[in-house]
Amino acid sequence: MTVWDDLQGQDAVVTQLKLAAQGDSLTHAWLFTGPPGSGRSNAAKAFAAALNCDQDQLADRGCGSCASCHTILAETHPDVTFVRTEKVTITIDEARDLVSSAGNRPSNGRWRIIVVEDADRMAERTTNVLLKAIEEPTPRTIWMLCAPSPADVLVTIRSRCRPVALRVPPAADVARLLVRRDGVDPVLAERAARAAQSHVGIARRLARDADARERRLETVRFPLGLRGVTAAVMMADKLVKIATAEAGSSNEERDAAEKAALLATLGAPESGVLPPALRGQLKQLEEDQKRRAKRSITDSLDRTLTDLLSFYRDVLIVQMGNAVELVNVELQGEIEEFAARSTPEVTLARMDAINKARQRITTTNVAPLLAIESMASSLI
Structure with a gap:
C-alpha cells in the first residue's frame, strides 16, 4: 500500500505528483484546488510523504511503509507542518509564525514542508504575509496551499504556485x-x-452513522411538504435545528476534553476557584471554542443546504430527460411527481435561491435563520 492509494479517481494528479517527487519539475510552491471532498489535503499530504520518503530509489518514493511516510500521514513528522483552522479565518499572527518556521532547515527529512489546508480562509492582509516567503523561498522549504478554486487565492500568490487541479471522483x-x-x-x-x-x-x-443518514433523508424530503409560508417557516426552523444539533453533538465532547487536558497540563486543582494566573488561559480556550462552534454551525448549515440542493438537482435531471443517475434514487417516484408539477426554469430559480442562502451564511454575518426563511419562501 502506497501513500497514493486513497486518492481515488485522481489518476492524472497522482501521475503529476509522482513525477515531481522524483525530481521532475519540482518547485517550491504548489496550489491544490478542487471541489469540497475531492481530496485536496489528502493529495498534499501524500505528496509531502513522497518528498520525504526514506526510500533511496526515486521510483519507490511514497512507499507508505517507511518511518517518514508513517509519521507524515499521521501528521507527527517534525519537518512537515499542517495548518488548518476551525475558526472563521487564519489569523495574521498564525501566518507570521508559519513564515518564521519556514526559515528553519529540515531536521530529519529532505524538505521542510508547510501544508496550508485552508488557504481560502485567509484575509488579503494575512495572505500578503506569506507572499514574500513564497516569492523568495528559503532553501529546502516547500509550500503547499489548498483551496476550492484558484480564484479563492490572491493572484499574486497563485501566480507563484504550480497548480494541481483535482476533480470530484466518481x-x-x-x-x-x-x-x-x-x-x-x-x-x-x-x-x-x-x-x-x-x-x-x-x-x-x-x-x-445511521442517524446522519436519517437526518439527511429528512432534509431532502422537506420540499415534498412545502405548501405555503407557514410550512416554509417551519422548514427553515427545522433545517437550522438539524444543522445546529449535528454541529453541537461533536463540539460538546471535544470542548470538555480540551478543557480537561488544559487544566491537567497547567496543574490546576480539580475543584474550587482557579488561580488568577490560569484563568486567562482558560478564557482564551473558551473563546477559541466559541469561534470554532460558530464555524461548525456554518459548515453544518452549508452541508444541509447542499443536501437540499441535491433534491432540486434530481428534479432538474428528470425534467431534462434523465440524462444521468439521480442522487436520491430512493425518492425517485416522489421526485418524478414533483418534477411534473413545475418547469426546468422554476427548478433553476429554486436552486439559485439555495445557493444564494449558502453564500449569505458563509460569507456574511446574516442570521442563519433569516437567510434560510427567505430561501424557503422562494421554494414555495
Whole structure:
C-alpha cells in the first residue's frame, strides 16, 4: 500500500505528483484546488510523504511503509507542518509564525514542508504575509496551499504556485475506498457515496452513522411538504435545528476534553476557584471554542443546504430527460411527481435561491435563520 492509494479517481494528479517527487519539475510552491471532498489535503499530504520518503530509489518514493511516510500521514513528522483552522479565518499572527518556521532547515527529512489546508480562509492582509516567503523561498522549504478554486487565492500568490487541479471522483471509486479502507458493506458504501455526491469525508460519515443518514433523508424530503409560508417557516426552523444539533453533538465532547487536558497540563486543582494566573488561559480556550462552534454551525448549515440542493438537482435531471443517475434514487417516484408539477426554469430559480442562502451564511454575518426563511419562501 502506497501513500497514493486513497486518492481515488485522481489518476492524472497522482501521475503529476509522482513525477515531481522524483525530481521532475519540482518547485517550491504548489496550489491544490478542487471541489469540497475531492481530496485536496489528502493529495498534499501524500505528496509531502513522497518528498520525504526514506526510500533511496526515486521510483519507490511514497512507499507508505517507511518511518517518514508513517509519521507524515499521521501528521507527527517534525519537518512537515499542517495548518488548518476551525475558526472563521487564519489569523495574521498564525501566518507570521508559519513564515518564521519556514526559515528553519529540515531536521530529519529532505524538505521542510508547510501544508496550508485552508488557504481560502485567509484575509488579503494575512495572505500578503506569506507572499514574500513564497516569492523568495528559503532553501529546502516547500509550500503547499489548498483551496476550492484558484480564484479563492490572491493572484499574486497563485501566480507563484504550480497548480494541481483535482476533480470530484466518481461515486463508484469512493464506494470502493469505503469498502477497502473502512470495511463498509458494499451496498451501503455505494448508497453513501452517491448521497454524499462523491465527497469522501461525508460519505464516510453517512456510511458509519445511521442517524446522519436519517437526518439527511429528512432534509431532502422537506420540499415534498412545502405548501405555503407557514410550512416554509417551519422548514427553515427545522433545517437550522438539524444543522445546529449535528454541529453541537461533536463540539460538546471535544470542548470538555480540551478543557480537561488544559487544566491537567497547567496543574490546576480539580475543584474550587482557579488561580488568577490560569484563568486567562482558560478564557482564551473558551473563546477559541466559541469561534470554532460558530464555524461548525456554518459548515453544518452549508452541508444541509447542499443536501437540499441535491433534491432540486434530481428534479432538474428528470425534467431534462434523465440524462444521468439521480442522487436520491430512493425518492425517485416522489421526485418524478414533483418534477411534473413545475418547469426546468422554476427548478433553476429554486436552486439559485439555495445557493444564494449558502453564500449569505458563509460569507456574511446574516442570521442563519433569516437567510434560510427567505430561501424557503422562494421554494414555495
